[in-house]
Amino acid sequence: MEGIISTITSRMWRLWDNIEPMVRFEFIYRHNYVRYISYPIGLLIITSCFLYGQWPNSHDMVVDTVGDKFFSYMMVIFIMLTTSIGCFHAALSISSEKEKKTLTILRMSGMSSFDIIAGKSATSFLFAIFIIFPHLPLVLACPFLGGITFSKVFGGIAILMVMTLFYTTSGVFVSMLAKKNYISIALAIFMLFSVHFGGYFMDYICFSEYDNYGYARSTDDAIFYTLSPMEIWQNYLWEQTNSRRFYPTHKIPSLTVAGMEFPAFIIAAIFYLASTFLICGAGTGYMERYLKWRED
Amino acid sequence: MIEIKNLYKYYGKLIAVNNLSLSVGQGEIFGVIGPNGAGKSTTIKIMSTLLNPSAGSCTIDGINVTKEPYKVRQIMGYMPDLFGLYEELKVWEYLEFFAACHKIPFKKRGQIINDILELTDLTVKRDSQVGGLSRGMKQRLCLAKTLIHDPKVLVLDEPASGLDPRGRIEMRALLTELRRMGKTIFISSHILTELADFCTSVGIIEGGKLVVAGKIDDVVRAHGAHRHIKLRVIGKMEECERILKDNPAVANIETMVVEKVFSFDMNCDDEALCELLRTLITSGIPVISFFDRGGNLEDIFMKVTKGQVS
Numbered sequence: 031m032e033g034i035i036s037t038i039t040s041r042m043w044r045l046w047d048n049i050e051p052m053v054r055f056e057f058i059y060r061h062n063y064v065r066y067i068s069y070p071i072g073l074l075i076i077t078s079c080f081l082y083g084q085w086p087n088s089h090d091m092v093v094d095t096v097g098d099k100f101f102s103y104m105m106v107i108f109i110m111l112t113t114s115i116g117c118f119h120a121a122l123s124i125s126s127e128k129e130k131k132t133l134t135i136l137r138m139s140g141m142s143s144f145d146i147i148a149g150k151s152a153t154s155f156l157f158a159i160f161i162i163f164p165h166l167p168l169v170l171a172c173p174f175l176g177g178i179t180f181s182k183v184f185g186g187i188a189i190l191m192v193m194t195l196f197y198t199t200s201g202v203f204v205s206m207l208a209k210k211n212y213i214s215i216a217l218a219i220f221m222l223f224s225v226h227f228g229g230y231f232m233d234y235i236c237f238s239e240y241d242n243y244g245y246a247r248s249t250d251d252a253i254f255y256t257l258s259p260m261e262i263w264q265n266y267l268w269e270q271t272n273s274r275r276f277y278p279t280h281k282i283p284s285l286t287v288a289g290m291e292f293p294a295f296i297i298a299a300i301f302y303l304a305s306t307f308l309i310c311g312a313g314t315g316y317m318e319r320y321l322k323w324r325e326d
Numbered sequence: 327m328i329e330i331k332n333l334y335k336y337y338g339k340l341i342a343v344n345n346l347s348l349s350v351g352q353g354e355i356f357g358v359i360g361p362n363g364a365g366k367s368t369t370i371k372i373m374s375t376l377l378n379p380s381a382g383s384c385t386i387d388g389i390n391v392t393k394e395p396y397k398v399r400q401i402m403g404y405m406p407d408l409f410g411l412y413e414e415l416k417v418w419e420y421l422e423f424f425a426a427c428h429k430i431p432f433k434k435r436g437q438i439i440n441d442i443l444e445l446t447d448l449t450v451k452r453d454s455q456v457g458g459l460s461r462g463m464k465q466r467l468c469l470a471k472t473l474i475h476d477p478k479v480l481v482l483d484e485p486a487s488g489l490d491p492r493g494r495i496e497m498r499a500l501l502t503e504l505r506r507m508g509k510t511i512f513i514s515s516h517i518l519t520e521l522a523d524f525c526t527s528v529g530i531i532e533g534g535k536l537v538v539a540g541k542i543d544d545v546v547r548a549h550g551a552h553r554h555i556k557l558r559v560i561g562k563m564e565e566c567e568r569i570l571k572d573n574p575a576v577a578n579i580e581t582m583v584v585e586k587v588f589s590f591d592m593n594c595d596d597e598a599l600c601e602l603l604r605t606l607i608t609s610g611i612p613v614i615s616f617f618d619r620g621g622n623l624e625d626i627f628m629k630v631t632k633g634q635v636s
Contacts, residue, residue, distance in 0.1 A: 051426035059412075059419040131410035134376065135468075138404045139427035140475060142396060318395065325377050 045148070051141070052149025053156065066160065074164045077107055081168070095177025102267050104169050105186055108162055109263055112194040113222070116158035120201025121218035123150040125208045133321075143317035147202050147310055154198040159191070189266065189299045193259060196302045196309075200225075203313045206320065229254035229261070256294065257301060266295040327352045327479060327510040328373065333382035335368050335534075342368040343379070344534035350512060350527070355505050357521035358514040359627060360531035366514040367407060369531070370483045373512065374404040386479055400428075403472035407483040407514075411464055413457030417448060420456050420467065421474060428475040438474065446470040446500060462493030469500065480504065482513045498524055532631045545626060553599065557588040557606075558615040566611045573602055 057066070081103060124146070127133040136146065169187070173180050204221055208214035233252035255261055286292070328350035335343040343365045350356040360366050371377040373384055375395035384391045386398050412420060418439055425435045443449045446466045451459060459467060465485060472480060486497045502524050504511060515521050521528060522542065529539035538545055546553070559566055563586060570576050575594040582589070592599060603616050 047429065051423055054426065055412075055423050059415050059423060061414060130412075131406075131408055132412060134406050135404075135409055135424075135471065136427070137376070138374065138399055138402075139424050139471075140399060140429060141427045145427075322376065322378050325371065 048142075048145045049149040049152045052146075052153050056153040056157070070161050070164045073111065073161060077104075077165060077168070080107065095175070097172040097175030098177030100175060101169065101172040101178050101183060101186070104165065104172070105190070105263070105267065108165070108169075108190055109193070109259075111162055112158045112190060113197055113259075115161055116154055116194045117197040117201040117218050117222060118215060119157050120151060120154035120198040121205045121208075121214045122211055123154060123202055124205040125211050125214035128209050129211060137318075137321070142314070144310075144314040147199075147206070147313045147317065150202045150205075151195070151199045151310065154201060155195055158194050158198065186266065189262075189295060192299045192303050192306075196306045197222075199306045199309045199313075203309050206313055206317055209324070226258055226260055229256070229258040257298065262295050262298040269293060269295070327354075327387055328356070328512060329383075329385045330369070330373070331383050333369065333372065333384060334380045335365070335372060335377070336380045341534050343372070346382070346531070346534070346536050348529055348536055348539050350510060352510055353505070353508050354527055355501065355511040355513065355525045357525035357528045358512070358531055359516065359521060359528060360514075361516060361631070364531045365534040366516075366531055367483055368534075370404075370481055370512070370514055374402065374481050375399060376404075400475070401478045403475070403477035403480045405468050405472045405480070405482045405485055407487060409468055411456045411467065413455070415456050416453055417443070417456060417459070417467060418452050421470060424471045424474050430475065442470045442473055445473070445503065447496070460493075462489050462496065465489060465493065465497065466500065469497075473504075478510060480509050480511045480513075482511065484515055485513065486515065486517070530627060530630055537630045538626065553592045553594070553618055555588075555590055555592055555599070556615070556617045557590070557613065559586050559588075560612045560614055561586075562611050565609065566606065569605060569609060569611070570602075573605075576602075 056062075081100065124133065127136060141149070169183060170180075172178050172183060200221055201218055204217040205214045208217055232254035236254070237252040328348075330346055330348050333343050333346040334341070346365070346369060348356075358366050358369070368377065372379050373386065373391060375391045375398050378392055387401055389397050389401070391398050412423070415423065421439045421442060422435055425438060426432075430438060440449070443452055446469060448463065448466055448470060451463060456464070456467065465488075469482075469485065472482075482501075485501075486494045489497060501511060501513070505524070505526075513521070513525070525542060527539070527541050528545060530537045538548075540548070557566070557570075563581070563583065566588065567579065567581060570579055570588060570590060573592075575592050575598055577591045577593070579588060579590040581587075592602070599618065603613070606613055606616075
């Protein structure tokens with residue numbers, strides 16, 4: 031057991047060694063301190079205004095729990111912020127290096143493709159997390175307001191982190207493909223659209239039939255929709271909060287493996303984590319080859 | 327140190343590099359000359375692992391650039407012709423970033439950065455923003471970045487392009503210093519005089535082919551280029567001119583009466599040159615300087631090239 035722990039620790043340190051130059055570059059050398067202070071505070075003010083507008087009246091305060099309601103609202107804000115900021119920040123990471131003509135010297139600087147992709151992903155991930163960080167006290171206050179437990183709050187944050195990591199890695203991948211920033215952003219939008227709505231589209235193609243009114247409807251065999259982040263979050267919020275404010279379009283079934291029941295959102299989180307590693311691996315394997323091919 | 331064998335690079339039907347073979351020894355400065363579009367930058371990109379060759383092989387210190395690009399990058403410093411800089415960074419931050427990229431231990435970085443800044447004469451600009459540096463300083467900073475991991479081989483693509491005369495002189499002095507440090511340098515340029523001053527060997531590329539290559543003296547001798555001699559005396563101008571005109575190897579004599587300087591071309595070997603100087607001295611000509619400016623690469627370039635591009 032000690033051997034496994036020491037191996038994991040040494041690997042984590044090695045990973046940190048690889049991504050450290052990029053993180054240091056983004057958060058220290060670039061001197062964007064004003065941005066790092068003003069963005070989170072600005073967003074916190076906007077969120078506070080939004081939450082103030084949602085404050086329940088005295089009747090609801092008596093008959094309903096407030097904590098899970100606020101948690102649901104906070105999660106919706108977090109999901110939107112981390113998805114958009116993480117993905118678009120990452121989408122500009124390598125394409126902006128190409129525009130500034132610094133990618134060549136970066137490639138020649140002793141960093142491997144993995145170092146560059148992992149470093150850029152980590153930077154965008156940390157940036158997205160940093161932006162929502164001041165909201166943390168508000169989220170941690172939810173269990174005290176009732177209706178939700180700390181374990182459910184931390185579970186939600188863990189899934190949020192996995193999804194953010196997926197979006198940032200995907201953003202870096204599309205950024206690798208594009209030569210210009212605007213193309214990279216366009217690809218990132220297309221990627222987000224595909225991830226969110228591609229499942230429904232696939233189901234429509236594979237598992238649809240015409241109903242009595244002549245409209246095409248997905249049959250009960252439809253499966254691809256379960257991978258849409260929208261469905262995942264709706265299911266998560268529906269299952270994890272008592273208020274049942276978010277009704278999923280479809281109830282995603284849980285999976286029982288060796289007598290253990292895994293809720294759908296856990297399976298989805300594992301799927302997205304695996305996808306992140308797959309995209310990172312594909313980027314690492316093909317970045318050099320792709321850039322050389324583009325030179326041709 | 328650098329071995330290129332039968333290198334080809336095709337861009338569709340266009341042949342950018344056509345059966346190029348050359349060898350550069352340890353500690354040499356090899357200059358590649360050629361017009362724009364000759365294939366210099368393509369060759370350099372292949373050497374620098376940024377491009378795969380269509381055929382042929384290239385090895386740096388015995389390491390194949392196609393098969394083991396990351397190993398090559400560890401022993402090579404590459405300075406592209408067009409490069410960007412992180413303008414918002416300070417000079418020392420810029421260098422520290424690349425030191426970190428090369429996995430240089432944190433404790434050693436400070437000393438290495440100080441040494442590199444001193445070598446490239448940028449110590450006074452240590453805390454300046456990169457964006458505020460002059461063009462020449464940016465070139466030197468890029469070279470400093472290239473040197474941060476102490477590479478054995480330096481590949482420099484037009485390092486002095488766009489520099490003013492002072493910048494060129496400073497860059498030349500820096501490259502000479504690097505040669506003294508034992509670095510093998512592969513440098514491209516289309517400015518012939520720039521290379522003639524500090525390169526040990528040259529290669530002329532045209533239409534993707536290496537037309538001429540070798541030590542500068544050998545190339546000059548092999549292609550019959552004249553040596554350019556500058557002679558300065560303090561008197562007996564007519565007698566000196568007569569001796570020069572009597573020598574069959576001397577041609578294109580130019581006389582600057584006021585400065586008392588003769589400038590002429592000589593198609594000869596070292597012995598004949600020595601004999602001419604001896605004749606002048608024994609004839610009582612008061613010679614105060616006799617300078618061989620070497621072969622003129624411009625003559626050779628014009629002789630062997632036809633103005634073709636890839």
